[in-house]
Amino acid sequence: MIGTVFRSEDVAAEDRFEYWRELIGRTHAPSDMSSDYAADFWAEQRLLQLGPVTVWPGAFRPMRFRRTARMVRQSDPEFYHVSLVLGGGLGVDHAGRADTHGPQDLYVVDTSRPYDVGPPEDNSGVRGVGVELPKALVPVSPDRVADLLARRLSAQEGVGALLSGFLTGVARQADTLKPSDVPRLGTVALDLLLAWFAQELDTESALTPETRQHTLTAHIRAFIRRNLHDPDLTPPVIAAAHHISISYLHRLFQQQNGGETVAAWIRAQRLEGARRDLADPALRAMPVQTVAARWGLSRPAEFSRAFRTAYGVPPTEYRLRAAAPTAPPDTAKEFVGGQVARVPSGN
Template sequence: MDIVVDDPATFRGRVRGHAAGELVFAEVSAIAHRAVGTGRPGAEAYCKVLLPIQGYCLLSQAGRQVVLGPNEVAVLDMSQSYLVVFDTACRMRVVVCPRRVLRLPASGVDAITATALSHPATALLTVLLAGMTARTAEFGSAELLRLTDTVIDLVGTVLAAHASAGQAARHGVLHQVKTYLEHHLDDPELSPAMAAAAAHLSIGYLHKLFRAEGATVCGWIRQRRLECCRADLIDPALFELAVAAVAARRGFVDAAHFSRLFKLTYGVPPREYRILNGLGNFPAR
């Protein structure tokens, strides 16, 4: 993590914390600064749970942003890049834990980073973290480990609740995007950027939504265009349309390229596909 400050000569900050089992508890206090997480791809995935107790901060990760205030809770994925910005003096409690101890699917955590987490258990978590950072010396090793298990259960409870809600929200957003794409398949200029702008999403988050389904935005557009063309080719009402015209009305501007894609997908060229499906008695155009 890199710390960016306006004036290094006057910057003041402190991190006070300790490890308990596999978790690290810390309290951070500092004047205005930016913390840039560079990510650790390939390393074991860790989550950073943040809870401001003084001041407001802006969190940004994976195309999402949220302003977090006192006693609000959010989580960041330390294996991916992220940004935390404080415009004024701040104090924040932090818990770092391996993602595996939360017993949640990676996709569930990924969907709720940089999001304010609201749940009845967050009030309990707030009180517990205050004790874990301020009164550590009063606990024995065994007590700390038992409290650590409680923290893991509370964090997991909050994240699981939001992961379920987040999954439903993602499905809703994805449906909205796909509906937009369906309505614009005839536009040769249709692009991920257009779809992202229409849904008020970042392009990065849009790509992430499709990757979760094992697809890409451009690949999905291409496949739907081909499926529509296949249906048009065997539609008796469109038998007078030339193959190139069928392709053009679905956004394919290059007839030769369309024919290659169609054959690659369905095994035969589009005209032959028409003939095989009983619509071959028309002039070759």
Template structure:
């Protein structure tokens, strides 16, 4: 990378709140140099590509990314351009990685492996750095494109390359549980990863790789190639999502969770053996966290403590009061400053 571009890279890079997420922007780069700067950033953090833009001086882009064990997640927002990866660039540098692309804004056209596909918002696609590709990020009204990207080393997936090649350059189905979870992971990861320590980041990275592996294996009818640990992690991710979406239901318990996922209660408890808390304790903690958030939220002052308790699945306000005292050492009314009716005290 030439010296002036390296200088602008340093100027444009910031670390968000001291956490693992790094942000970059062309705002600090002179307009005439922004497209070259973006190309160098892509080469450094993803792969070498050729970029073209009809109005080079109008180009602008932002990027956020986080490096985790086994994968990298990035979000890009940029004005229209075309990107091409040529055989010459592949021979010069091939990181041997797969790219899972989630389109979040204007449509794009993607070409790879003799396949051309038009991708709209919400679409998922798979590319490989080992084959030529072209992407046309077009927009009639010059709106910015937004894409989320998961970068996976080829060796991180327990799936043979010849079968994976069948998926390159195609719009991938996302209606499966694994597809939905992967989309949620990609679209919300960088906003939720926060200040997790090394152990938490390793766990999150492993979950991301497992979700991608399970999703791709499902598309290839190759679930039998997944390790038992991967299948268990994906089941845990599905259970976590189910719990979060059903906390308001007072009937939510291990039996209901097991029935929804077509497994026995015993199997559910066995899957949770790697967690520091039981299924029931997980439900209770998350309900308490939602209640505590409501109690400290000024916009929720109109709700009584009793209403908040019922809102998050406690059968009676007194149940919230007991659990809250046990978890936080004070009654709910104390947290709210005594300003709201408890309905239980």
């Protein structure tokens, strides 16, 4: 497990909101917090320190955050705070712009400027992932970034979708990740954030070659995941879709995927998809070979051999074990932001 976790039920009911305020005050830019639900407050938050980037998945009852000009003068960590909204909504008044943000929206605030963030009146709770990174790491001027502040930005397309997928994946798998995973995850997080800023501001030329390569690799992985069902998904098809040579595609994977080849990575992703489906009770009536074909594995003999090599048993036996009431968890591989985590069977 990585990160520290706060859950309001671990604190006496009458102390929860004040404890939450104190926690947020220690870990984020100071702000004035209030809630109509202070007497019956609940919140959960995990704090993940990934190198220079702090990621904090959380959920809480509606509350308001106000950072005044006086607070800015008294204390300014000089961060950009990026929020991914996953549930509920938030209204943001910041840098002369006001907007409302709902699920699958991203927005940015600058701790060097006052802001007022609060939920709409009909909101019953907020769920999302916040990210903070030092402003000094963003290779464009704060005046240029000001064009993004408080705006409603999409988490469903381009680099925004890659960033969203990474953040939700890290939040979901934090219990299975190890401290040794943190340096790589921090690099991925920072590269995706910088690439996202560059895309939104049209300043890709300011990115380092390494960041551009990491972002391109993330795009390629996302493309592969979307097309795993296609048995004709091959390195030439992938290279052509991204306007790069096949040799450059192979070089990217060798450099950034631990030497694993493109074909091997595709096979591993397909096998993992088939494994999850075989463990899914809702798909128990689906023939094994139909499950395999859904993941682009159209040759039964080859699928059976590859599955046994990866998981130690043939696919039919794996399904029977997964269905058994006392089936022990396996140690299948799940990929999160380019990292490999060990997860229980059926997740």
